Amino acid sequence: MKIALIGYGKMGRLIETVAAERGHDKVVVVNESHAGLASEKLAETLKIADVGIDFSSADAVSRNVEACMLAGIPIVEGTTGWHKDREEVEKLVAAHNGAMIYGANFSIGVNLFYRIADYAAELLSKFPEYEAFIEEQHHSRKKDSPSGTAIKLEDIVSTKLYRDDSMNRVRIPIAVTRAGNIPGTHRLGFDGPSDQVLIQHTARNRECFAHGAVLGAEWIKDRKGFYEFADVIWEMLSAPVKPEKR
Structure with missing residues (x-):
């Protein structure tokens, strides 16, 4: 081409x-x-x-x-x-x-991460005692905050989680870090009363x-x-x- x-x-x-x-x-x-x-x-x-x-x-x-x-x-x-x-x-x-x-x-890995996140959210939606959260880290020069990746991840997960019988959509909190030269790290967690499920994607470079x-x-x-x-x-x-x- x-x-x-x-x-x-x-x-x-x-x-x-x-x-x-x-x-x-x-x-x-x-x-x-x-x-x-x-x-x-x-x-x-x-x-x-x-x-x-x-x-x-x-x-x-x-x-x-x-x-x-x-x-x-x-x-x-x-x-x-x-x-x-x-x-x-x-x-x-x-x-x-x-x-x-x-x-x-x-990133191919991030897009596979989306699919894993979708399935994980579907599984965890059966157990409301687990609360979802998202953390993302990027270099200090990145302008958008939260990142487009984190917003997309939030959209995927929140469509599978509901607050009550009226099917109200849950918005997932996103914690943002901008520092140094981090290419990009995204974590999706589900925190329960006595344990935590954590899924992470880390970019080593661009x-x-x-x-x-x-x-x-x-x-x-x-x-x-x-x-x-x-x-x-x-x-x-x-x-x-x-x-x-x-």
């Missing part, structure tokens, strides 16, 4: 490395010098690419998505903090018969996010529609296991 990197910070450079290892080429870099460009002008720059991967800033997401749609290329949206504009962005993709894949977190973003680009390249990265993981989990050659 020919990839347009939208945002060329640490994540953008790491995606460039991972993409090259998988045989793809970076053909466009969109950085601070393009900040003032309208979506129509940016689209002209993007047309030579097969797909755009955006790890820029939340306030630029709508413009970047529109530019990719005008350029006729799908977009992998890795930026967080833009979900107040989700309805507008989804309509934009549909209006251009385009393709977009987004995710609160592009390469897991870059790998997932490139995997998402490979998956979305020839598709149309509005997808979440969890759809990629679901498809992989649903695929039949191929027998090993002997």
Whole structure:
């Protein structure tokens, strides 16, 4: 694939490395010098690419998505903090018969963690004496708080837990830490009267996010529609296991 990197910070450079290892080429870099460009002008720059991967800033997401749609290329949206504009962005993709894949977190491990959390919450919902909690830690430069991953985790777990017979949804408390250079740690706990169940995902570095973003680009390249990265993981989990050659 020919990839347009939208945002060329640490994540953008790491995606460039991972993409090259998988045989793809970076053909466009969109950085601070393009900040003032309208979506129509940016689209002209993007047309030579097969797909755009955006790890820029939340306030630029709508413009970047529109530019990719005008350029006729799908977009992998890795930026967080833009979900107040989700309805507008989804309509934009549909209006251009385009393709977009987004995710609160592009780590394969985190998306498997979501599935484990969903099952754990279903099990623990039968035992109301266990109260759920979420803790998340990230580096001090991360702007959104709580993280998109923690919000997604809270949404998954809270849909399975109810306070009373009227089926009122329980909101799960999220404790946030921003310090140092932590790539990302998320914990889901269920605390009972005499014991605790704890599930944790820890990112050792940012390469897991870059790998997932490139995997998402490979998956979305020839598709149309509005997808979440969890759809990629679901498809992989649903695929039949191929027998090993002997």
